[in-house]
Amino acid sequence: MKKIIELKNISKAYDGETVLDHIDLDIYDNEFLTLLGPSGCGKTTTLRIIGGFEHPDEGDVTFLGERINDVPPHKRNVNTVFQKYALFPHLNVFENVAFPLRERKVPKAEIEQKVQEMLELVQLSHLAKRRVTGLSGGQQQRVAIARALIGRPKVLLLDEPLGALDLKLRKDMQQELKKIQKATGITFIFVTHDQEEALTMSDTIVVMSEGKIQQIGTPVDIYNEPQNAFVADFIGESNILDGVMLEDLKVRFSGHTFRCVDKGFQPKEPVDVVVRPEDVDIVSEEKGMLRGVVTSVTFMGVHYEVIVDIGGFKWMIQTTDFVDVDEHIGLSIDPDAIHIMKKSEYSGLYGDYSSFSNELDELSEPGEDESEDAE
């Protein structure tokens, strides 16, 4: 695969506060790459540096091998779909989409034809003469995408484009964006703080936190093989425990020695252990490798979310079996359900579900990401 954009050792600070801390990232042709992280992690700043709206304090941005640090946005072969769409309110749908072509003095007949094609791609042909201010969020979204794609950029940047849409529409747009990306063959760089969105749409996910890249990988890699406690916690649900690697394929945590599939650690090396909630089996107390008391059960539709207190550490378990609060149960964990990570600066910060309700509150606050790190 061909490299399109390279970020080399990029750093950026606002008023002495580091937003990006020596980032290295390669972006390839025809890939759907997602920058994923909580607000303030530097993902939007990264996007704005690629778009040309911010200048890195340090490091180089290259486009097809050429350094573009000082190339202004209008001379970059990159277009952006902005967070709140930024459609021109004084122009109708057609003219918004035609905007970049008019700037290039494309002949009228050609503009007419290209805009029609593009509006068809985003299924808005019937609204060409409408004012953009009268459109629904989803329709405005489509206009923004059509406007950004009509100039045939090499790369399309999308800054949390689905954040303002409701859940159902968001799911549809996810599918559609993916389809458009496949159809056009344009590289998409997508910024989001929604891990589920990242997992469903991306070829490559870049997990960021505190101005640093935590992990780059396919959705499956990121989910199954998180590199540190931050990634494990941010992507999906996980129980993260303190453990000790006794020897290859043998790890001890929660007072029990488990077989596992990881090796290559020092003997007796302290590690972080990740167990996904859906990989834990509930068994009778006497058969369990671990034993504990159920403290809460929440019905989630497809499954129950069960919180189990095991020696003071609260585990989350997702199960279709019903258990009752205060019931004593045993847990059984298969070797391949255990993932071992090296200790990192994030060790011990995440993974316990004793404050679970708070976490739910935080997760259900939409739009908290609006005053992103860009300002």
Add this chain to the structure above:
Amino acid sequence: MTKKQTPFGGAVLAPYSLWALLFILVPLVFVAYYAFTDNAFAFTFDNVARFFTAKSVVDGVEQRTYLVIFWRSLKLAVISTVICLLLGYPLAYIMARASEKRQKLMMTLIMIPMWMNFLIRTYAWMTILQDTGILNSFLTTLGLGRVHIIGTEGAVVIGMVYDYLPYMVLPIYSIMAKMDVKLLEAARDLGCNSVSVLRRVIWPLSLPGVLSGITMVLIPSVSTFYISQKLGNGKFFLIGDAIEGQYVANNLHFAAAMAFILMVILLAAMAGMKKFTNHRVYGGDTL
């Protein structure tokens, strides 16, 4: 645009409605009434007709007295408005893009002259522009020749621009300050250089502000009389002077007729401009 219903809408509006009725609507009705009646308050078109037909001989040339005055007023007012726009638009743009602290400072600097009485400001310009005034003393000190400004149309225009510039800057500034920076970024992203961003996004979006600025400068400058008397040395009789003169001479019906005609012309001009901007800003097709 949807209109929002305020609770107690009617009650909240009542003081203003009363004020508007007493001091805006009733006087307007009186102006119209006087304009179309004679001294005995019988209906007549004479006053209005006199404005268009009255003739006098100036320097051996016969001309239509009031139409000439009206065109002169309109010319000076348009020149002043254009200068205000040329000065005010960039100023408003710079202000809107400045840091918050500097915006406040610039706003204060623009407002300070407005705290001073209008007459005093005009007198100050007299002292500056006189043949032996501050400007000419300064020029002679520099070894440059004197300029004769006072009593010319130029002096009147300077006075109008000085007095009315804030009314141009403020509405444009308030629209520009509200403009979403993302729109400007989007324009750059889509291939516009700075000039194109200004021409294709900032200018069309600021048109409503430009329109109110033009309204707020053009109307008072077309009807001003004081500036022309003081800075024009009374040589430039403007429509405001004519109206004032007729009132002072107790010729109320003709004064009212002139005021009425001026009002109708200005309203028509404003309606035309409003339609134009509505079309440009919200109508859809551009270029």
